[in-house]
Amino acid sequence: MLELQGLTKTFGGQTAVHNETFSVAPGTIMGLIGQNGAGKTTTFRMILNFLHPDNGAVLWNGRPMAVQDRAFIGYLPEERGLYPKMRVADQIVFFAQLHGLSRAEALARLDKWMDRFQVKGKKTDKVKDLSKGNQQKIQLIATLIHMPKLLILDEPFSGLDPVNAGLLEDGIRLLKDNGSAIIFSSHDMSNVEEVSDHLVMLRNGEMVLNGKVGEIRQQFGRTKVYLEQPPLSDQELQDFPGVEKVVHQGTRYTLTLSDPTVGHALFEAATAKGYLPEFSQQPPTLDEIFKLKAGASA
Known part of the structure; x- marks a missing residue:
């Protein structure tokens, strides 16, 4: 050792x-x-x-x-x-x-x-x-x-x-x-x-x-949500309470939440309006954690 x-x-x-x-x-x-x-x-x-x-x-x-x-x-x-x-x-x-x-x-x-x-x-x-x-x-x-x-x-x-x-x-x-x-x-x-x-x-x-x-990622909470073809509009996603940021690439969306508990309400709102091919709530990636801990200069 x-x-x-x-x-x-x-x-x-x-x-x-x-x-x-x-x-x-x-x-x-x-x-x-x-x-x-x-x-x-x-x-x-x-x-x-x-x-x-x-x-x-x-x-x-x-x-x-x-x-x-x-x-x-x-x-x-x-x-x-x-x-x-x-x-x-x-x-x-x-x-x-x-x-x-x-x-x-x-x-x-x-x-x-x-x-x-x-x-x-x-x-x-x-x-x-x-x-x-x-x-x-x-x-x-x-x-x-x-x-x-x-x-x-x-x-x-x-x-x-x-x-x-x-x-x-x-x-x-x-x-x-x-x-x-x-x-x-x-x-x-x-x-x-x-x-x-x-x-x-x-x-x-x-x-x-x-x-x-895995434990380090979990420390930062499940504040990332990945959606595919959500039945909610871009404006609805941006205005949703607790959603801090929306990034849209093709049919995929990445949302940053202010609190992991927002994910439950977001899932219910999205599925209530139609079919949702993908909904995945994850902690920040290691790359995002690195940027957070290293500071903007990194």
């Missing part, structure tokens, strides 16, 4: 992270979110012992991270780094050996990972001859091939199209099922909501959200 206990880090007079405390258990995925400069990358660097906290501790299975043999960690930095003139196989073997795998073990696993991520290219290709997307897949394979017990991913979905993002999600879940503790950052709230068991949000270095994704 990864544990962060009261981490604080300052640079000059600027506090990057303050009193950060959370844990990531084996077989779970934690999403770390926050606007640019919130402290996410600083957190990762303290976990990896690249930076030393001013206060607090980072523990792995109850022991300080600084005294661990870190071969069990997989880390994908936001600033990707491959050797462009090396062949794919040599690149993967190099990183795998740094984490304790033999050349034979690395090569035996490489074919499966290239197939899993649908890499367009051969093991004998130089990295520079692959497309940007396939280079990113090779970087991911280098991070995952030794099946790390602790996996840290800094913006792993950046630049990936939906198909390849889905392949990465499958790879992350494979490690989760294998018992890895996983922590990743992302600006794409749909990825965070889809993949994460647990969520921490930082704002200016302070933790402002910490909990299971």
